Amino acid sequence: MSSRLTTLALVAASLAPAATAGAASRHDGIWSITTSAEEGRCDTNFDFKLRVKDGKVTYAGFWPVTATGGISKLGVVNMTLVHGRRRVIAKGLAEGNAASGKWTSPQPKCSGAWFAKRA
Numbered sequence: 001m002s003s004r005l006t007t008l009a010l011v012a013a014s015l016a017p018a019a020t021a022g023a024a025s026r027h028d029g030i031w032s033i034t035t036s037a038e039e040g041r042c043d044t045n046f047d048f049k050l051r052v053k054d055g056k057v058t059y060a061g062f063w064p065v066t067a068t069g070g071i072s073k074l075g076v077v078n079m080t081l082v083h084g085r086r087r088v089i090a091k092g093l094a095e096g097n098a099a100s101g102k103w104t105s106p107q108p109k110c111s112g113a114w115f116a117k118r119a
Contacts, residue, residue, distance in 0.1 A: 027071040027094050028052050030060055030119040035103065040110025049119070050079075077101055090114055 035046045049060040050067055057079045059067040069079025075094040080087060085107070092101015097118040104111040 025054055026073075027055060027075065027118075031099065031116045032119055033114055033116045036113045036115075037110055038112040040105075041108040042105060042110030042112065045112075050116075071099075075099070 029052060031050045031052060033046075033048050033050055037043055037045055048063075048065075051058045051060040052071055055070045055072065057067050057069050057071070059065040059081070063083065066082045067079060068082075069077070069090075071077050071094050077090065077092040077094055077099055079090050081090070082088075086105065087107075088103050088105045090101055090103040092099055092114065094116070099116040101114055102111065103114050
């Protein structure tokens with residue numbers, strides 16, 4: 001997996017805080033995520049999918065990526081994406097069928113924005 005895809009996947013994982021079962025069902029579904037690298041050594045942007053069920057986020061792709069976190073009832077997104085030794089933390093806000101926010105990666109050190117649309 002390229003560093004770009006790894007960073008994107010990490011961003012996706014960082015989208016939402018851990019939610020209690022049933023807490024954020026209004027955000028459930030498959031979300032298409034697009035990332036934008038803005039600062040640091042990440043020069044690749046990614047497109048990938050995440051699944052939200054009962055407010056909890058999981059990766060909905062084919063790469064060996066682990067996504068954790070979730071979306072609160074109020075739409076607050078906190079998540080972490082992990083691919084190998086790379087980790088991305090994403091935070092943001094979901095409203096209706098759209099969401100956006102910022103992501104950071106400690107290694108390689110970089111950051112950017114992410115945008116999501118529910119499929």
